[in-house]
Amino acid sequence: MPDLPLLNITEDHHVHTRYCNHAVGEMEEYVLAAIAKGLRSLTFLEHLECGLSYSPQIWLTPELFQRYFEEGEQLREKYRGQITVRLGAEIGYTPGAVDKLLAMLDAFPFAHRGLSCHFFFDGKEHLNMLSRRTDHIQKIEEFGSEPILDAYFRNLIQGCQDIPCDKLCHLDAALRHNAPVLTAHHHALIKELFAVMLEKDIALEVNTSGYELRPQPYPALPLIHQARQLGIPLIIGSDAHRPEQVGRYFERVQAELGQQA
Numbered sequence: 001m002p003d004l005p006l007l008n009i010t011e012d013h014h015v016h017t018r019y020c021n022h023a024v025g026e027m028e029e030y031v032l033a034a035i036a037k038g039l040r041s042l043t044f045l046e047h048l049e050c051g052l053s054y055s056p057q058i059w060l061t062p063e064l065f066q067r068y069f070e071e072g073e074q075l076r077e078k079y080r081g082q083i084t085v086r087l088g089a090e091i092g093y094t095p096g097a098v099d100k101l102l103a104m105l106d107a108f109p110f111a112h113r114g115l116s117c118h119f120f121f122d123g124k125e126h127l128n129m130l131s132r133r134t135d136h137i138q139k140i141e142e143f144g145s146e147p148i149l150d151a152y153f154r155n156l157i158q159g160c161q162d163i164p165c166d167k168l169c170h171l172d173a174a175l176r177h178n179a180p181v182l183t184a185h186h187h188a189l190i191k192e193l194f195a196v197m198l199e200k201d202i203a204l205e206v207n208t209s210g211y212e213l214r215p216q217p218y219p220a221l222p223l224i225h226q227a228r229q230l231g232i233p234l235i236i237g238s239d240a241h242r243p244e245q246v247g248r249y250f251e252r253v254q255a256e257l258g259q260q261a
């Protein structure tokens with residue numbers, strides 16, 4: 001196994017804020033929660049999406065990103081010396097919206113960039129592949145999870161090539177409420193994705209929100225081990241959508257990965 005740094009559980013690289021309309025809590029409450037847990041750094045990674053036919057809006061507009069950066073910069077100063085606060089984006093890849101995404105990445109000083117893909121276009125509308133919405137779970141069932149996952153992994157492969165990013169978020173969380181089994185074909189696409197990540201120096205996020213739904217993080221432990229063996233760096237994120245979720249299950253995932261502190 002390559003000599004990689006251990007998963008550093010004193011940093012949370014993925015939290016949201018009330019600005020995205022589906023998380024709760026002020027930015028400062030997330031910072032205070034991170035300090036209370038003894039974390040050394042906290043990275044806000046707010047939702048950036050472009051080109052979607054979807055409502056309600058569950059991502060930040062340019063106006064909201066403006067406020068996010070103003071508030072985040074103030075907190076960075078206020079808590080300097082206690083914790084490092086970082087400001088970034090979770091960039092949702094949508095084919096056809098690359099120019100718009102790149103323009104947003106140019107417009108704001110995103111220091112950290114996670115890539116993900118949340119939506120599938122069924123020909124009429126964008127279906128949210130990660131939502132608890134029963135209407136979307138139903139439509140996904142009707143469309144079939146196999147072609148949706150095929151498009152999902154291909155989008156991530158293309159996204160890593162089109163979008164400058166430093167980590168890939170919650171790799172196998174798509175269709176999490178439909179709970180499909182990954183096929184050999186999907187695993188082949190993941191191998192292809194890992195090769196691109198290695199080439200582009202993109203880390204794999206170990207997203208501990210997975211434990212809320214199943215006894216595994218996102219991605220599942222065998223995929224994390226596979227990435228590690230290839231030499232892909234690992235980075236941890238709670239994907240907190242409430243302040244009390246900051247740093248959730250960090251000790252658990254570290255223990256399960258068989259690592260020493």
Ligand SMILES: [Zn+2]
Nearest residue numbers: 016022047241
């Ligand atoms: Zn979210």
Ligand SMILES: [Zn+2]
Nearest residue numbers: 090116169170
């Ligand atoms: Zn996400």
